[in-house]
Amino acid sequence: MGSVTKPTDGGGSINLPTIKLDMTLAELYKQASSSPEKLGFVFCGVNSGLDLNPDFPRNTKFLYQDSPFNTVPRHDLSKDNAGLQRSLAIKYLSLIPQRDAFISGAGCPVILFNLGQSPEQVEHDRHEAEATISVLDPSQRPELVFCAGPSNIPVEEKGIDKLAYKVVLDGLEKYKLTHDLETHWFLNSKAGLALSGLPTPRVQIVEVEGFSGPAEECCDVCRTVNAEQDIDFIPARKCSGPRGQWLDAQANRVIDAIADRKVxxxxxxxxxxxxxxxxxxxxxxxxxxxxxxxKREDGPLRKLLAQITVENHHLSPGSLVISDIVKDPIGDYGLTFLVKESGEAEFLAASEQMIDGNNAWLGSTINYDNQERLHDKFKDVIERTAKWVASHGYFGPVGVDVLETATPGETATHSGEVTAFHIVDLNVRTSGSLSLPLLRGHFVGRGLNCASSFSITVKATRREFMEKWKQDFEAGRMFIVSWYEDESVEESVADVVIGAEGEAELEELMGRVRESSEEVTF
Incomplete structure (x- = not known):
């Protein structure tokens, strides 16, 4: 049987089944590359607007524009905003990496970063992650390696030859990696997809020219403002130096392009x-x-432009992409597959996406009975994508978001190709739904032909949540792949996987879980 933390409230025991994966990430990487090198996995997220903690600084070279970067006012992107900083750290340093650690398997240490360095925090981080993987078959439990930040990864102590990573971290530049950081950043960029030759909607890339100089070389206002900020900022109208002139010119290029575009x-x-x-x-x-x-001084455009520097401008981090909308889509699929060094692709799954009203990813669902049919349908898209990705030196898991239209050619592609399949996003990394194909045997063996993985926020402890859904946990139709209890606000964020006999039953169970929880967005 699986394991679970012992009750401290007098509650009864919960007898969990042991979870056995069909395949692990470590095994998939061995299929992808013939190299005998020992890998270490780094699965965390990253933020370019705010340090996650003193040991995990924000990215300043490889810029990521997540939701807080785009929407949170500049003055709130500060280490003084402890609530936001902790919320991001929980999601990026625990929730996301736990989810991938759950499927990583043995043989490749998983690097996790502590939210803080107090003995209590370090112990809590470890307890949460170890409780999550305790339900796995002992032969598939990964080695969890905790450290303070990206600069402190114990590669030599753990005998790690190279690190495989989820997203690009500035702090990884000093390590030996499975693939180049700048190349990986390009492969995941929107302009990269547009230039790939793959079937993606017709786009216009709005380029930003040059970069902003350092604040100390600009004007008194810039020197004063940036001495008080955690994120670089160029004050509109008040800046009398070259930084303000450059920002105005580049902002107008983008704004004019948007203004000229017809809806x-x-x-x-x-x-x-x-x-x-x-x-x-x-x-x-x-x-x-x-x-x-x-146009707002504190809006996403001016905030982004201020982060373009001499160190990163060659990556075109400020370029924006304006694309056609896919007309009348009849299907929204998340394709997951393994790319081998040879450029071959091994299909893993085709899931359906759950997106909220703001286009934020919430989770995925899969019907195991449909996988062969969907593989045949998207085989060409998968193989072409794998060859393009591998041509840039990448091997490992890849996720592709595809919209299907009823009639080929209704939506113009960037390459002029006539197709019913339009790639709208390319994630050259582990995807949030990667656990679903690796759990097929677990669910199908129990007569559960559909499954879903999604993130939730609950006003409950892990133990309380499992007690509420005890029957489903003990039956193996529900389990936790990531959990973090934030004791300071008596709230937990989690990733759960659930299975059901069919799509109607899955939808009903998902609805009941969601009624008692809130959504998590990134």
């Missing part, structure tokens, strides 16, 4: 995480609201 269209940041940085514009009112947002 309907989609605007995307160059590099995003968790579905943030996407604006779907279908009315003139939405377009005007977007333009107003982009």
């Amino acid at each position: 309907s269209f989609v605007l995307k940041n160059q590099q995003t995480f968790g579905g943030a940085g996407t604006w779907v514009i279908t009315t003139e009112e939405q377009k005007e609201a977007l333009l107003d947002d982009m």
Whole structure:
């Protein structure tokens, strides 16, 4: 049987089944590459607006525009905003990496970063992660290696030859890696997809020229303002130096491009995480609201432009992509597959996406009975994507978001290709739904032909949540793949996986779980 933390409230025991994965990430990487090198996994997220803690600084070279970066006012992106900082750290340093650690398997140490360095915090971080993986078959439990931050990864002590990572961290530049950081950043960029030759909607790439100079070389206002800020900032109208002139010119380039574009269209940041940085514009009112947002001194555009420097401008982090909207889609799929060094692809799953009203990813569902049919349908898209990714030196898991249209050619592609399948996002990394294909045997063996993985926030401890759904946990139709209890606010964030006999039953169970929880967005 699986394991669970012992009750401290007098409650009865919960007898969990042992979870056995069909395949682990460690085994998939061995299939992808013939190299005998020992890998270490780094699965955390990253933020470019705020340090996650003193040992995990924000990215300043490889810029990511997640939801807080785009929406939180500049003055709130500060280490003094302890609530926001802790919320991001929980999601990026525990929730996301636990989810991938659950499927990583043995043989490749998983690097986890502590939220803080007090003995109590270090112990709590370890307890949460170890409780999550305790339900796994002992032969598939990963070695969890905790450290303070990216600069403190014990690669030599653990005999790690190279690190495989989920997203690009500035702090990884000094280590030996499975793939180049700048190349990986390009492969995950919106412009990278547009230039790939893959079937993606027709786009216009709005380039930003040059970069802002250092604040200390600009004017008194910039020197004063940036001495008080955690994130770089160029004050509109008040800056009398070259930084302000450059920012105004580049902001106007973007704003003019948006103003000239007829509705309907989609605007995307160059590099995003968790579905943030996407604006779907279908009315003139939405377009005007977007333009107003982009013109604001504290809006996402000016905030982004201020982060472009001599160190990162060659990556084009400030470029924005304006694309056609896919007309009348009849299906929204998340394809997951393994890319081998040879460029071959091994299909893993085709799941359906759950997106909220702001285009943020919430979770995925899978019907195991449909996998062979969907593999055949998307085989060409998968194989072409794998070859393109592998041509840039990447091997490992890849996720592709595809919209299907009823009639080929109704939506113009960037390459002019006539197709019914339009790639709208490319995630060259582990995806949030990767656990679903690796758990097929667990669910199908119990007569559960459908499954879903999604994130929740609950006003409960792990123990209380499991007690509430005890029958489903003991039957193996529900289990936790990531959990973090924030005792300071008596709230937990989690990733759960549930299975059901069919789609109707899955939808009903998902609805009941969601009624007692809140959504988690990134």
